[in-house]
Amino acid sequence: xxxxxxxxGTDQESAMPDxxxxxxxxxxxxxxYSLTIEESEGRFERVIAAVIPLGFERAQIxxxxxxIDTEYDQPTANPGRAGQRxxxxxxxxxxxxxxxxxxxxxxxxxxxxxxxGAAPEITIHFTVKNIEALRxxxxxxxxxxxxxxxxxxxxxxxxxxxxxxxxxNQPGSGAANSSTVFGAxxxxxxxxxxxxxxxxxxxxxxxxxTWALR
Numbered sequence: 001x002x003x004x005x006x007x008x009g010t011d012q013e014s015a016m017p018d019x020x021x022x023x024x025x026x027x028x029x030x031x032x033y034s035l036t037i038e039e040s041e042g043r044f045e046r047v048i049a050a051v052i053p054l055g056f057e058r059a060q061i062x063x064x065x066x067x068i069d070t071e072y073d074q075p076t077a078n079p080g081r082a083g084q085r086x087x088x089x090x091x092x093x094x095x096x097x098x099x100x101x102x103x104x105x106x107x108x109x110x111x112x113x114x115x116x117g118a119a120p121e122i123t124i125h126f127t128v129k130n131i132e133a134l135r136x137x138x139x140x141x142x143x144x145x146x147x148x149x150x151x152x153x154x155x156x157x158x159x160x161x162x163x164x165x166x167x168x169n170q171p172g173s174g175a176a177n178s179s180t181v182f183g184a185x186x187x188x189x190x191x192x193x194x195x196x197x198x199x200x201x202x203x204x205x206x207x208x209x210t211w212a213l214r
Contacts, residue, residue, distance in 0.1 A: 002212060003159070003212070003213040003214075004165060004210050004211065004212055004213060005150055005153060005154060005161070005210070005211050005213055006166075006208065006209070006210040006211075007146045007147075007149050007150045007153070007208075007209055007211075008146065008170065008206055008207070008208050008209075009142040009143060009144070009145035009146025009147070009149065009206065009207050009209065010142055010145065010204065010205070010206040011138055011141035011142040011144075011145050011204070011205065012138050012141070012202055012203060012204040012205070013134045013135075013137040013138040013141065013202075013203050014134075014200040014201060014202045014203070015128050015134055015200060015201055016128075016200055016201070017101055017126035017127060017128060017178050017198045017200070017201050018100065018101050018128050018129055019098055019099070019100060019101060019126070019127050019128060019129045020098065020099055020100075020101055020102070020105075020106055020124065020125070020126060020127075021096060021097075021098045021124075021125040021126075021127055022096065022097050022098070022099075022106070022109060022110075022122065022123070022124055023064070023094065023095070023096055023121075023122065023123035023124070023125070024047055024061075024094070024095040024096070024097070024113065024120045024121075024122060025092070025093075025094050025095075025120060025121035025122075025123070026040065026043045026044060026047070026091075026092070026093040026094070026095070026118060026119075026120055026121075027090065027091070027092055027121070028040040028043060028090070028091045028093075029071075029088055029089065029090050029091075030088055030089060031087070031088040031089075032088075032089070033068075033089050036068065036088070036089040036090070036091050037068070037091065039091070040091040040093055042118075043093070043118040043119070043120075044093060044095075044118075046116045046117050046118040047061070047095065047113065047116060047118050047120060048061060049116065050109075050112040050113055050115070050116035050118075051097060051109060051112065051113070053112075054105065054108055054109055054112065055105075056097060056099075060097055060098075061095055061096075061097050062095065062096050062097070063093065063094070063095055063096075064094045064095065064096045065092065065093075065094040066091075066092070066093050066094070067091070067092050068089060068090070068091045068092075069089070069090045069091075069092075070086055070089055070090075071086070071087050071088050071089065071090055072084040072085065072086055072087055073085045073086075073087045097109075100129075101126070103195075103196060106124070110122055110124075125177045125178070126177065126178035126180055126198040126199075126201065127176060127177050127178065127201055128176070128201050131176045131201075131203070134176065134201070134203040135176070135203050135205060138203045138204060138205035139169070139205045139207065141205075142205045142206055142207045143167075143207050143209070146207055146208075146209045147161075147209070150209070150211055154211075154213060157213075159213040159214065160213070160214050161211045161212075161213065161214075162211055162212030162213060162214040163211070163212050164209060164210070164211055165210045165211065165212055166208075166209070166210040167207060167208070167209045167210070168207065168208050169205065169206070169207055170205075170206035170207060170208055176201055176202075176203045177201060178198045178199045178200065178201050178202075179199050179202070180196070180198040180199045
């Protein structure tokens, strides 16, 4: 039976955020399907009208999720079954706009959105534009860590590492946003908000490697 050794190597790479991703959530409701769509389109156009004057093109405002759901009354005698009646419709339209790191521009955008009449839910993430470069560096460091640990164990057990039999990237690796949580409900922005320096973006990668022993 061939002797093997399997090691999981984990390491990370970090960088200062250079990109802001602004999420814009729009929710529209009405008892009438057509009115729900009309309201959703109106909210969307108000967002567009608020953002474009700040230096963006319409194509930069991306849809990340769009769904229309039917809402029901729930009779207490038989909830969730026959006898339900449609009470209305709910449309969710989530948008995203990304731009180079600028707290001043962020303040302008969020202030414009809160005043545009679309009642958006705003989320803010700080990240890096070239996230793949961080991932590759973290992967290289994780692989080196796995090799170092395997070499120590092989030497301690009086064997030597042979060829790599299997290598894989572990599930769950690669999350890449700054841990800074930024609340955008108290607008307009204060001077203190403009001076915030978000925490570094950290990417962690794990690799699982199996070597033959000789």
